[in-house]
Amino acid sequence: MADAPNGTLPVPPATAAKLTPAEKYQLVTQNLAEVLGGEQMKAILEERDLVAYWGTAPTGRPHLGYFVPLAKLADFLTASVEVKILLADVHAFLDNLKAPIELVEARVDYYRRLITAVFRSLNLPLDKVSFVVGSSYQYTAQYNLDKYKLTSITSEHDARKAGAEVVKQVSSPLLSGLLYPLLQALDEEYLGVDFQFGGVDQRKIFTYAEQYLPKIGYTKRSHLMNLMVPGLSGGKMSSSDPNSKIDFLDPPAVVKSKIQKAVCAPGEVEGNGVLAFIRHVVVPLGELFRGQGRASVRGWVGEGAPEDAVFTVSGNPKFGGEVQHFRTVDELEDAYAKGTVHPGDLKAACIAAINALLAPIQAEFNASAEFQEAERRAYPPEVKAVPAKKKEKKYTPKPEHLMTPEEKARQAEKDAAFAAKHQKAGGLTETEKMREAVVETLSQ
Amino acid sequence: MADAPNGTLPVPPATAAKLTPAEKYQLVTQNLAEVLGGEQMKAILEERDLVAYWGTAPTGRPHLGYFVPLAKLADFLTASVEVKILLADVHAFLDNLKAPIELVEARVDYYRRLITAVFRSLNLPLDKVSFVVGSSYQYTAQYNLDKYKLTSITSEHDARKAGAEVVKQVSSPLLSGLLYPLLQALDEEYLGVDFQFGGVDQRKIFTYAEQYLPKIGYTKRSHLMNLMVPGLSGGKMSSSDPNSKIDFLDPPAVVKSKIQKAVCAPGEVEGNGVLAFIRHVVVPLGELFRGQGRASVRGWVGEGAPEDAVFTVSGNPKFGGEVQHFRTVDELEDAYAKGTVHPGDLKAACIAAINALLAPIQAEFNASAEFQEAERRAYPPEVKAVPAKKKEKKYTPKPEHLMTPEEKARQAEKDAAFAAKHQKAGGLTETEKMREAVVETLSQ
Incomplete structure (x- = not known):
């Protein structure tokens, strides 16, 4: 990929450099459907600039509705907000297998390229924008410990309610959908942000996060919500309904x-x-x-x-x-x-x-x-959204001490490949790994 | 701790050494309430000896009912079965906070000592017995990926049904209870066993495991169930009801x-x-x-x-x-x-x-x-089972790039301490770590 352009803010640089905390707050919160926790943001702005996150689960093809949050980021960047874009691959997988796990990695790559191209088309400066892939920290011990903590204080009822508008509702709901809001709450802590930005359809997940993060000792974050763009057919614009939306690559x-x-x-x-x-x-x-x-x-x-x-x-x-x-x-x-x-x-x-x-x-x-x-x-044309059921393996598992040296070597190779994939920086602490992931910026 | 004694099998060593596969199968399955997957065990016995796991969640004080499964292990050991005892610390935490997470580590230690002492009192040979602490592998990336896979194919209904007899049933069920059966199923794969042994109260979890492990590409395991020992007051003997059971340390x-x-x-x-x-x-x-x-x-x-x-x-x-x-x-x-x-x-x-x-x-x-x-x-006398709600922290979180060098150093220390606790062998692959945990035997 070519280097990201330096870009242009919608106000002159001299103006942006002299914005007061109140002006920054005004910019960050303008033209939104709702703001939760505005006072906390004002207090932080008296001390330093804000850090924000906007997340998207790389499932269906990104559509023109993405212009809305991405254009709103222009206000954030003008107000010197550091913006983290979460490519929520684990969420994508959890949401009722909309994206088979094998495809999620490819979709993360495509989303990153596409969103970067959209930013370039909007000519926005990208030096305060970074991408974070969810799996870079969502498989760590600390994250999972926290997730276990949340599961031990969140009732089925509250989890279902929190995900009601975002998680696909089916007749026999899957456990994965119940976990979705918990992950999204933890992401605020693990990304180290002051507020999360999303559509008003995220409201129940946002209020879940505000209620539950403090219960496990973390700070309650603020939440900014933009209006939902109606689909061309009148309903919600959806990645999974090709008639309701226009693809970025539609000729x-x-x-x-x-x-x-x-x-x-x-x-x-x-x-x-x-x-x-x-x-x-x-x-x-x-x-x-x-x-x-x-x-x-x-x-x-x-x-x-x-x-x-x-x-x-x-x-x-x-x-x-x-x-x-x-x-x-x-x-x-x-x-x-x-x-x-x-x-x-x-x-x-x-x-x-x-x-x-x-x-x-x-x-x-x-x-x-x-x-x-x-x-x-x-998006290979031939792949269906739900993979065929795997055939049950009939082998007799063999404990390590019974393996031949060749079998041990093969197993070690498999282990190493898995470790390399999921733990790229084996010698680092979990937090260091997370930081590595966070600094993987747009310009790379 | 003193070295574990060599112990004595309930048959002469010469007899044990000459047991046929059929005789071993007979020993392993005798005096049980139910056996699922017996044919698979017979097939494995034609090739090699079996590997088994019995798990216990270190919550309340172990009671005399533990004599029953531990005595049954004598049959397994006589039949040359390798026995892994899972000290399921994460399960303990998930089961409705019966054990606060801060105490679970101490309880793992106590359970290990107590079970070892019981084995010694039964004079059983311990060279084929090992302890595995659940958190030694249940926080790894691969385990969590598999857990996510299971959550994406398990309905709330099936998870609730599977845990109905084991997970404490409350009016507003917590998510943690729904995850319990999934973890117990995965443990069979991650411990590398041929069968799991438990009380008949585990039956629905066992059948869940038989049904779902193959769906994510793993082998279906066999399941052996012993009768439940009634409590002294007639009902189920329970760790959490002091009147229903006798503690190992009761004078x-x-x-x-x-x-x-x-x-x-x-x-x-x-x-x-x-x-x-x-x-x-x-x-x-x-x-x-x-x-x-x-x-x-x-x-x-x-x-x-x-x-x-x-x-x-x-x-x-x-x-x-x-x-x-x-x-x-x-x-x-x-x-x-x-x-x-x-x-x-x-x-x-x-x-x-x-x-x-x-x-x-x-x-x-x-x-x-x-x-x-x-x-x-x-079991400190003053600690209640459910910790008081933590007070919400009111600090303004500070991103790393705004930290002073002193703050960075403090954070790095905290990170290192966490990593040391949860990732003792930082340079090893997840699988190597798991194996390390598995070989932590009784005699150490």
Whole structure:
């Protein structure tokens, strides 16, 4: 991978350097659905800058909804927050085997490359951003001891409640889903952060963490929640439903086809997937670009638009349509409700906006054989989500003292391979290993 | 600790050396409530000797009921079975905090000393017996990966069912109780055994293990179950109910008092705690001693008794009672049912038998300051079973890069101490560590 670009904050560097604690707090918490533990963050800001974590489980293909949290990170970075991105491979595995364990490693690699490419497309500075892979510390003795502690004070009922909105709900729930909230709580401690950032669908897991970490002697962390971006079909945007979302690698024709199928009834704003996407993704990213002094890359604001326009819809002149510039999403929605913006024109503008956002990411993908190979390994066309049941081995296990020297050598090789995979730094303490993992930054 | 004695098998060494696979199988499986997977054991015996594990969670004080499985181990050792005794410290912690984690380590030490003393009192050879502490491998990456795999295929319902008879059932069940059966299944693989031995109360956990280990690619193991010894008050003998059981360290006066309170209605055999104890503990141990050529140490068989007597009751001559020798427990029970054995006389004989069994163990305890200190640390009088809720720490966590050199040094010390405690052999692979733990034998 090429070195990460230095990037640009949405405010001038001199301004960023002089922000007061109150201004930083304002930046960090703006445009969110909810903030829990704000006072604690303010107190920390009086002493030092904040450390945050945003986690994602590498299961299905990342979709355009990821633009929302990744764009919000721009505020964090402007406020000098150190941002850790957890690639939660163990969570991915626990969540009802959405990702078979054999594929998770490949998906971690793909997610890391893809998220890095998205950051580059947003031209954000990456020196305070790092990736951490969950398994780099979630198999350590200390983590597991803490997990055992949590299991011994968490009732089945509370665990089920905490995971209700995030863990796939099935008729016969698996134990793995019950453990999910416990891991996510411990991650806050093990990543050493002051707050966790996620969608409002994480709220019950966040309140679980606030309630239970102090019970095992750890500090309660703050929690910041962004709004959920509705899917194009009106419901939740989901990695596992290809019709509800647009993939970062969808070519322009596929984007066009998906948007044309999106829910967008004439005059109806409520439940309109296209308007929701413009509100939650397109316009905020445009504001980021404008703050960076890159207003011109906003492909969705037409030429000749006023300085403060955020979106442009061009009606088809054949039907008497004209070019309309909007200064807020509210203005756009009002016009749509009144029928002065035609659904087909809105969709065309949205298609152009999405393709403009995807172009630099897809250009990076198309230029990198490694990136393409990573994608193929992460989502091989022939692999089903749930692996076939393994055939029971019928061998008679042999204790070590009965092994031949050759068998012992083979076993030692297997052991060493496993140890190398899961304990790359055998001579380090668990904490050192964790730190090693944490400093594995974007630029590497 | 003094070296373990060489001990004596209940058959002559020449006989033991010449046992056929069929004879070994017969010995291993005799006098049990149930055997699952016997054919698999027979197949292994055609190739080599068996490896077994018996586990105990070091929670409450070990009680006289432990004589039953430990005496059964005599059959295993006679049949050249390698026996691993799992001191399941992590299980102890998981089972509803019966043992606070801080005490578990002390209890592991006490259980090890106590069980060793019991083995010595039974004069069993210990060269094929080893202790393994659960945490020596239950915090490793590979074990936890396997545990995650099991949680991802085990439903809450199946986990609850598996633990129903062993895990304390409470109104709001904790997650820890659900994990208990998964750990016990994995232990079979990680201890590298052919069969697990336990009470019939373990049956559902055993069948869980048989069903689920093959699903993650491991061999299904066989399971041997002994009868449960009823408590003196008629119910299950339990470590946590001091009235239902006799402690190995109870002095003669306490033994007398407990037996005198035991359920022993005149003429009633059913639900009679004293008769049950004689049937399940006293007489089988007497048969072991006789097999070892030590018939004379059976304090419960009177002088002048016939060669094949197993129990003697001496009536009080004041009331016209006489000395009665019995050749089987059935004979004793028949006499009791007919009223020819008086409850008071039966109790007196049982008290004498128990004190005879306990005398060598208590002598070892009283002669060892270390053993006494181990007991005090394991069961300090002032410590409650459930620790008070920890007060929430209010400090602001500080990331490493903001630490002073002094703070870094302190943190490094803490990390090293933790690593030393949980990862004694830092440079070894997980499997090597496990093997190290396994070879920590009784004689050390």
